[in-house]
Amino acid sequence: MLCKLIAESQGDMLKKLIEAQERSQQQLLETLTANFNKGLEEVLSRQNKSGDDEKSEDEAVAEKKPKSDAAEKDDDNIVDEYEILYDAAYEGDWRKASEFLKDCPEAVEKTITYDNETALHIAIMMKRWSFVQKLVERMTPEALEIKDSEDSTALHAAALYGNKDVAKAIASKNPKLTQMRDKFERVPLETAIVHFGDGQKDTVEYLYSVTTHERNGPFSGAYGADLLCSAIESIYYDLALSLVKRFPKLVSEPTEGTNGLCGFEKLIDRPFAFKSGAELSWWQRFIYSLIHVDISSPNDDNDTEEDDDTSSGNSEGTAKDEDIDLV
Known part of the structure; x- marks a missing residue:
């Protein structure tokens, strides 16, 4: 009887974890879809103008390998x-x-x-x-x-190897480092997002909380689009959701180049991320449901896309304290 009760309890916990994961992913899709409708014509036009001389996505990815x-x-x-x-x-x-x-x-x-x-x-x-x-x-x-x-920079290196304490020691001493780019045009936050390691989720959480929204910064234009696509690609769905809530236009903003993708296009290329498009065994779904971190949510009142190119008043805006489950 005791074993049965434990099994039922574990089953209920598993069900809740899976449902929470699916809700987060579905909410991201719905938010992206709602914002994407506003920029649909731009995306279709951009796809029609793709040039033959542009590098393929595989070539671009290969070039970006550290x-x-x-x-x-x-x-x-x-x-x-x-x-x-x-x-x-x-x-x-x-x-x-x-x-x-x-x-x-x-x-x-x-x-x-x-x-x-x-x-x-x-x-x-x-x-x-x-x-x-x-x-x-x-x-x-x-x-x-x-x-x-x-x-x-050394902050890029700390981000790559996933050490939050070192990243904090460096960024606290020189906050400008969060805006500096490497040869792949990545700020340390994106470097942390696209690499995997034991301490990566904590490093992503920290860097997201201290990376400021500045003119032509990591949350702007093609840079922001690339960051959003990287978050989706690396299965940080709640980070992606946080980004599109702060900066709705990123949904249809293309990454650099005539063959650039926007966040919505990146997401619909990953149907396996959603319940309707994934055929996972129970244990795969269980493991997948546990891939999350807690992250501070952005200051939506002061840190919005409308300020992106016209206001310097929010250039120091960072995340405020409120937990988000980052998938």
């Missing part, structure tokens, strides 16, 4: 005078680093590889998190803006 996560040491890439500091960052040996920095304190803000990486870039790549925190404390806000050969 450098390998492989952490093999490349001796030929190290600037000779900083080899000791490089080794310390690579190994996470703070004692070795502090000894070197006593004689050469400026090295903490120098690029120590021919790929323009700082010791901070190296330590983040190697996930030497305690070492990283100590380096951030010693660096000036300006030094944190140094970009590597792929135009990635």
Whole structure:
């Protein structure tokens, strides 16, 4: 009898989780559809004007792949005078680093590889998190803006490897970093969205809460469209829903290029995301229903699309405290 009651209780919980997931996804579809109707003619016109010389989506995706996560040491890439500091960052040996920095304190803000990486870039790549925190404390806000050969700042690296605490330490010291783009035109928030790891959901949550809405910023125009499509592609449906509620025009806003997609087009290309288009076993649906994080909702009163290109009063607008389940 006890086993039966436990099974029934687990069954009810599973049913509620699945229903909550489906409601979130369906609400996103309904919101996108309602806003998309306003821009339908633009989308159809854009599709008719697609040029033959435009890169295919597969080519664009291939071009946007970041450098390998492989952490093999490349001796030929190290600037000779900083080899000791490089080794310390690579190994996470703070004692070795502090000894070197006593004689050469400026090295903490120098690029120590021919790929323009700082010791901070190296330590983040190697996930030497305690070492990283100590380096951030010693660096000036300006030094944190140094970009590597792929135009990635240390905040991009923290976003890629999914460390919320490091991202917070860096962004708190220099908030401008949330607006800086790498060679793929991604701000750190989008970098966090398109990569996967143990700490990714927390990092996405944090970066979304501190990334401000600014003129020509990450929530504007083609940049915003790309961010929305990335959120949908990475199954952050509640983040996508939050974005279209704040900036309704993003639904029909195309990503860059004549073959660019808008958020609505991206979503209808993913019928498997919805109950009517997915044939999942019970255990697949159970796992899928658990893919969510809590995120602060945006300040809808002060942070709307109408302010996107005409007002600077909301340039500092960020998320306010209210929980959202981010799928």
